Amino acid sequence: MTGLVLPAVSSATAGTPSGAPSSQTLRVVGVIDPPQPVEAFPGQVKKACEIWKKMDWPAAKRPTDYPVVNTPLVIRGSNVYGNRSHDLPMNGHYREYDVNPRTPGTHRDAERLVRDPDTRTVWYTGDHYDNFQEISSGCP
Numbered sequence: 661m662t663g664l665v666l667p668a669v670s671s672a673t674a675g676t677p678s679g680a681p682s683s684q685t686l687r688v689v690g691v692i693d694p695p696q697p698v699e700a701f702p703g704q705v706k707k708a709c710e711i712w713k714k715m716d717w718p719a720a721k722r723p724t725d726y727p728v729v730n731t732p733l734v735i736r737g738s739n740v741y742g743n744r745s746h747d748l749p750m751n752g753h754y755r756e757y758d759v760n761p762r763t764p765g766t767h768r769d770a771e772r773l774v775r776d777p778d779t780r781t782v783w784y785t786g787d788h789y790d791n792f793q794e795i796s797s798g799c800p
Contacts, residue, residue: 717775773795
């Protein structure tokens with residue numbers, strides 16, 4: 661695994677005079693290597709890839725809920741992902757897509773696919789953009 665190791669931030673550490681963490685709790689942030697085929701990820705990742713591929717990986721200005729065929733569920737995605745953390749290659753242009761369909765009106769979870777439509781590279785994050793792992797095949 662490559663990535664930055666940063667102190668965990670919590671309300672308990674935010675108020676310390678030095679701003680330093682009050683414990684030794686660390687978390688890894690960044691890119692997990694090596695890239696893996698979609699079969700190496702949780703099963704819902706492959707299902708999400710199939711859903712978005714059938715929709716031709718739409719692109720919209722705003723987050724949009726799309727109906728999932730033959731279900732009462734929706735899946736949100738297609739808006740720009742800004743890569744403000746600079747975890748992904750800086751020359752990319754990214755769009756984000758939910759992994760898990762949901763009932764309309766319910767909250768989204770943390771899992772996302774982030775895709776560069778120019779290179780067709782897809783990244784998975786299971787922790788809402790703290791860590792990314794490239795999907796090397798099976799999720800065009």
